[in-house]
Amino acid sequence: xxxxxxxxxxxxxxxxxxxxxxxxxxxxxxxxxxxxxxxxxxxxxxxxxxxxxxxxxxxxxxxxxxxxxxxxxxxxxxxxxxxxxxxxxxxxxxxxxxxxxxxxxxxxxxxxxxxxxxxxxxxxxxxxxxxxxxxxxxxxxxxxxxxxxxxxxxxxxxxxxxxxxxxxxxxxxxxxxxxxxxxxxxxxxxxxxxx
Amino acid sequence: xxxxxxxxxxxxxxxxxxxxxxxxxxxxxxxxxxxxxxxxxxxxxxxxxxxxxxxxxxxxxxxxxxxxxxxxxxxxxxxxxxxxxxxxxxxxxxxxxxxxxxxxxxxxxxxxxxxxxxxxxxxxxxxxxxxxxxxxxxxxxxxxxxxxxxxxxxxxxxxxxxxxxxxxxxxxxxxxxxxxxxxxxxxxxxxxxxx
Numbered sequence: 001x002x003x004x005x006x007x008x009x010x011x012x013x014x015x016x017x018x019x020x021x022x023x024x025x026x027x028x029x030x031x032x033x034x035x036x037x038x039x040x041x042x043x044x045x046x047x048x049x050x051x052x053x054x055x056x057x058x059x060x061x062x063x064x065x066x067x068x069x070x071x072x073x074x075x076x077x078x079x080x081x082x083x084x085x086x087x088x089x090x091x092x093x094x095x096x097x098x099x100x101x102x103x104x105x106x107x108x109x110x111x112x113x114x115x116x117x118x119x120x121x122x123x124x125x126x127x128x129x130x131x132x133x134x135x136x137x138x139x140x141x142x143x144x145x146x147x148x149x150x151x152x153x154x155x156x157x158x159x160x161x162x163x164x165x166x167x168x169x170x171x172x173x174x175x176x177x178x179x180x181x182x183x184x185x186x187x188x189x190x191x192x193x194x195x
Numbered sequence: 196x197x198x199x200x201x202x203x204x205x206x207x208x209x210x211x212x213x214x215x216x217x218x219x220x221x222x223x224x225x226x227x228x229x230x231x232x233x234x235x236x237x238x239x240x241x242x243x244x245x246x247x248x249x250x251x252x253x254x255x256x257x258x259x260x261x262x263x264x265x266x267x268x269x270x271x272x273x274x275x276x277x278x279x280x281x282x283x284x285x286x287x288x289x290x291x292x293x294x295x296x297x298x299x300x301x302x303x304x305x306x307x308x309x310x311x312x313x314x315x316x317x318x319x320x321x322x323x324x325x326x327x328x329x330x331x332x333x334x335x336x337x338x339x340x341x342x343x344x345x346x347x348x349x350x351x352x353x354x355x356x357x358x359x360x361x362x363x364x365x366x367x368x369x370x371x372x373x374x375x376x377x378x379x380x381x382x383x384x385x386x387x388x389x390x
Contacts, residue, residue, distance in 0.1 A: 078380070079380060080380050080381050113316075116316070116319075117312040117313075117315065117316055118312075120312065120315040120316060120319055121308075121311070121312055121315060124311075124315055142352055142356070142372075142373065142376060143376060143380055145348075145351075145352045145355075146348060146349065146352055146373060146376055146377045146380060147380055149344075149345075149348030149351070149352070150344075150345060150348060150377060150380070150381060153340075153341060153344030153345060153348060154341065156340075156344065157337055157340045157341055157344070160340075161337070177337075178337065178341060179381065181337060181338060181341055182341045182345060182381050183381040183382045184382070185273070185274060185275045185338055185341060185342055185345070186275050186345060186374065186377045186378040186381045186382055187378045187379070187381055187382015
């Protein structure tokens with residue numbers, strides 16, 4: 001009781017992910033997560049507000065990290081380049097060593113509509129914060145929104161390929177590839193305009 | 196009782212939008228909507244499953260319209276151009292004459308988190324359907340996802356400017372502008388790559 005539990009957050013998180021995978025998110029209780037982690041329910045609630053927060057507690061830190069990257073980017077860097085660099089840094093610093101956990105987490109979310117909705121809200125909030133950070137750099141209103149939304153789109157597509165791929169290409173490289181592909185697609189001359 | 200109510204759906208929808216605007220979505224009941232429309236609750240439930248569906252019943256028709264446009268596009272048309280044309284057609288055929296209603300609806304959604312989540316789910320489903328339609332045209336997996344997500348991003352940004360603008364530029368023109376802007380942003384040469 002009350003004794004120090006080394007890496008309690010990590011143990012709870014691993015226990016939760018195991019149970020969500022084994023019996024589904026809905027059927028797992030906080031009591032079961034705590035038991036599997038060898039901790040008490042009370043300790044669980046010291047780290048997470050509820051069993052859903054085990055999946056989403058990192059979103060705020062990710063958003064802060066990305067906004068800090070955009071704020072710190074060289075002033076001459078364009079909006080797409082700024083967003084791509086920020087997402088690439090997050091991929092290297094946060095995600096790269098957590099590929100298995102990232103895939104597990106995504107599988108849990110994909111199986112539950114309420115979790116999908118929460119994930120979409122988090123991504124929309126992330127896009128809004130990145131657009132706001134671009135505006136602070138003097139980027140126009142529409143360009144800021146578009147660059148941020150395009151970044152999140154590239155992030156989602158690259159994430160999916162990274163977690164389900166063979167692991168030979170890094171997540172950051174996938175994000176850069178996606179952005180370059182989007183540039184080729186969207187920047188390609190419009191055949192109708194040439195007629 | 197049982198007599199024919201001309202334009203019952205439209206009357207219920209207008210009554211609901213008025214009430215959502217006046218007293219908020221949460222505080223409005225189906226009974227109040229029916230009363231304002233001069234119809235019965237029973238008639239309401241003939242058209243809508245609940246008060247939320249008044250805001251979202253058109254989403255399925257929009258998705259079908261857009262997918263049909265992509266399916267019918269000339270085979271030589273590129274993915275971004277195909278998506279832009281489909282969204283532009285929907286803007287002209289469905290949205291343009293409903294600017295006031297579209298703004299009212301958006302105001303109601305922006306004021307309620309649960310409605311925002313539902314709107315995001317609908318847009319994510321729309322992006323997935325459009326990506327799937329592009330894949331049927333033989334467009335690659337990643338390019339299909341990126342083009343569809345970029346289209347939805349341009350649609351969202353253009354929608355916001357259209358409903359809050361002065362009405363002189365059409366929604367379809369705004370979508371084309373947004374896509375062109377995204378092309379300039381994303382297709383711009385990367386300064387880092389030139390060094």
